[in-house]
Amino acid sequence: MKERKGLIIGSVIMIAIFVLMFIKGEPSKSIMVWIAAILTLSIYSFLYKDNVFYKFAEHLFVGVSVGYSVSVVWQNAFIRRVFDPLFITRTYIVNDKFSLYLFLGIVIPTLLGLLMLSIFTKKQAWLIRIPIAFVVGSYAGMGIAPSFQANIFEQTRSTLYVTLSISASIMIVGVISTLVYFFFSKEHKGLLGKTANLGIWFIMIAFGASFGYTVMARISLLIGRMQFLLHDWLGVIK
């Protein structure tokens, strides 16, 4: 019943747009705009239900994006960072002297990267743990200081610029009660429980505000797509 209703509504909308286009439309003459519009409609057809058009657009999207990213990685990572410095520009030769330091700077990361391919072998697959350990460890290390600074210091510093006002007091109460909610070492009972409850209220109010704000942004995206369909493609709106 629900699907039937969706089909009828969708059909009516499509026919209405089609009629409108015949009466006062100025459709695009660019084949690219047509392809983009058909793919947009194919993706939107998911709103009715999973269907062959959606499947086609989905697989095309995934395939094209993978192909694109492979070419980007090949060009930006392998050619620019490995092949060119090793064989074309030879960045490890400085003033006609071989620099082992610069040479190893290219070779070691390349070897670590190549170890990732060991996953395709059965006996040497364990070698993949070396680059993974390197990546996870170095990323975690690199992330610690910026995380402290951006998520703790900056937030605390902004909170500490307090004045004697109602808004500042609300902010302080909000910060403390929210922090108490994320305190896992004690059961949320008594005063701690009440403070944590207040914290969850603050969190939910913040989520509500954030929700409204983000929905507004998403609607602007929808408007952009509709503008593409009705203006760029069909020329129904000027």
Add this chain to the structure above:
Amino acid sequence: MRNRAFTAIFLIFLFLVPSFIFSQAGIEVVAVEDTLISLPDTLSEIIAPTEINVFDTPNDAGENITITWEITEDPSGIIVGYEIFRSEDKETGYEITGFAGKKTEEFKNRTNNGVVYYYKVRAKTSDGKFSPFSVISEGAVSQPQWFHTGRINALVAVVAFVSLLLFFVSTAKKGKSLFIRRIAGLDALDEAVGRATEMGKPILYVPGLSSMSDIATIASINILGPVAKKVAEYESTIIVPNRDPIVMTVARQVVKESFLEAGRPDSFNEDMVFFLTDSQFGFAAAVDGIMVREKPATNLFLGMFWAESLILAETGNMTGAIQIAGTDAVAQLPFFVTACDYTIIGEELYAASAYLSRAPLLVGSLKAQDMGKAILVVVVVIAFICAIVNTGFSLTTHTPNAVLSKIIEFVQSWFKV
């Protein structure tokens, strides 16, 4: 029947519209009028920039020199920017190396380490005239710094945190029981895995869309271990689509080890963990397709998510799966709260791995985090009380209290980034 009707309407629409378009013809000609721009009068003489100062850019990896100057007085607003000239010889050979916009007093110049550079600056007006050059700067050499002095506070905080961590880990290892309060979203994980097993349907686990550098991804991978272990114990199946190839490799190893730990290495299939695409919405479209076609009984969205969060959660909701989501992306949490059965909010995601495994190392780290939060609460409360009392002093004696002001200043400077 309905499918056929839908396909027919869609095809008619696609074929009729182009036939209409291509029967139309005509080219629109847009006429462009030339516009005359009148330039403002220029000053007969513009004063050269003063106070030129050059120095090695601090706290960087080298190859950078900072040039500062005092901007020229410009009441008519005709200066459009400043040209920066550089030479390795103080007397001759100056060449333009950059352009800074008006009202700019600083320029960072890319250099070679170990080479002495001299600079001079001149202002440029809107009609292409120039001020005289500033005086030639002192020579400056760029070099990398081993320590970022602006991050000493982070170093102290990390050292303090690691000390707390070691203390609590050793306490936990000695066998002392460390309490962790109940987290509803994590308690539901068991129920969710059990439900999927009973229904004979797979579990979809999305470890976010970010890379391994993201703390949320690391937390998600930590949760994936216990979840995959439960899946293996219940002899259920898990689907783990990935956006990042490195996350995929890590996730595959984690799932494999979990199956091994559960004593069911034969049940592990490498295709359970796979790479989809690194395109954000391509990934979302593909996961939507998986949810609709495979119909998993449980969807777990744990990690870092962006704009695709609602698309995923809404589709999962539509398929009737039980959904548990967790992220530290504040902007995405509202969407998960509205569309999922349970939501693991921010810090709870980091606590999850300790909560699920109860391993001493992880429980100890959770305790250290709690201690860190307690310290922050104390600092905020002290600063707030000091600020209130100091305002009281200011109102009564018309001068703020020196000691309290210093305390507030010290605390604020400590958290300076």
